[in-house]
Amino acid sequence: MLELAILGLLQEGEFHGYEIRKRLRDELGLFANISFGSLYPALSRLEASGAVTATELSPGTPTAPLPLTGSLGGERAALRARRTGTARGTKRSRKVYRITDRGRELFVELLDAEEPVGTDEARSFSLRLAFARHLAPQARLSLLERRREQLAGRLAADRARAAGGDFDSYTRSLVEHSTETTEHELSWLDRLIESEKQKQTASPEHTGPRTLGAASTAAKGSES
Amino acid sequence: MLELAILGLLQEGEFHGYEIRKRLRDELGLFANISFGSLYPALSRLEASGAVTATELSPGTPTAPLPLTGSLGGERAALRARRTGTARGTKRSRKVYRITDRGRELFVELLDAEEPVGTDEARSFSLRLAFARHLAPQARLSLLERRREQLAGRLAADRARAAGGDFDSYTRSLVEHSTETTEHELSWLDRLIESEKQKQTASPEHTGPRTLGAASTAAKGSES
């Protein structure tokens, strides 16, 4: 779950742990305030498995303050330059993480799996939808349709509960609201599915298995 | 979390583990399919802490037919009778749990606390609302208002995200839908809050601290 979010984020650039947390909060919304006690171990695991590489940006040895502007080599300075615009600012020691080819594979594997990643279906779906642009059109559609099935099941359960109910007013209100919310989400999903299908009939070249990342034509229409 | 659900359920009668799971699923809806690996240890913990007592009903020794004294179980007993027809259908060995005074205290403590029980705010709120009839009117109102605050915060975050967003169409759709859902829940909550306030101005006797369980007058209006 968290791994998927991190890998997805690292597809857009390289970041250090502290910054990853901020972006997860501000951009993704999910993992509102993921704790460091969860984030750093996750990064370590990803590094250990070769999905990301970590580059330590240290302010230098404690004995020498260092001028720092370009002291660590040209390659790194260029990478850093696009982060803050200027070379100054990289004072604190930090580890910058970059996704590897292995990591991109893992990302797609997690994104494209049948089962929800983690235990929370709603969260898993939201996370995957946020990265749906990295999926092949069919995989995208089946993601939406799997979610539709889940919700249909929930709606049926809610309605059964509402029907057989012997509830007080609070519980009844809860059930009713839950039903409405599920209906609302279902109709939203239906719109998404409809729009996906139209995209696919418009450009029907992607009928082979798993053409992830190569979907340049179809992707163009779905980008912001 | 699970403890609270169990205690709440046991206020309505006495059940064994397997049955508790079913009722949690069918009646409460939350904990859709709580696992036994979670349920039985929870029951053991509750028993160890004196919140419930367990009575072993083995097939050989019919300890007590448990007439239940008809207070809360009058209708429930009739429902249970359909299982095997008579009271002596309890063949399988099973442990029937009953809540104690200590357990009722714990229940109120968990229900009336400021902080969410467990880590999932939405679930915690739903669970508490399902047992809101056991809360004093003010506690009930403050439960609703705390939830309102949470949602207001989320809505603000969603809107900030939508405003500053540089998203692809999927993520944008996700943010929009999340915003709508939150707005929907907020207006639902506002209706609940409004109706609570009217109940309270109608019968304003409960202004003291924590008159849990004694709220017979106000409760009457909210029961099914």
Add this chain to the structure above:
DNA sequence: GTCATCATGTAAGCCGTTACATGATTGC
């Protein structure tokens, strides 16, 4: 000089899961 923020980690624990293990009873 001290406070907020940036930055990284470890340790302990909570709350749930799946998988494993066992056995009785009912229905076909």
Add this chain to the structure above:
DNA sequence: GCAATCATGTAACGGCTTACATGATGAC
């Protein structure tokens, strides 16, 4: 006889949390 359901538990693990521990930098 065999499968489904009823019934109870244990073990191992997953994924997150809080609390603990450390330290640099910038703002006032």
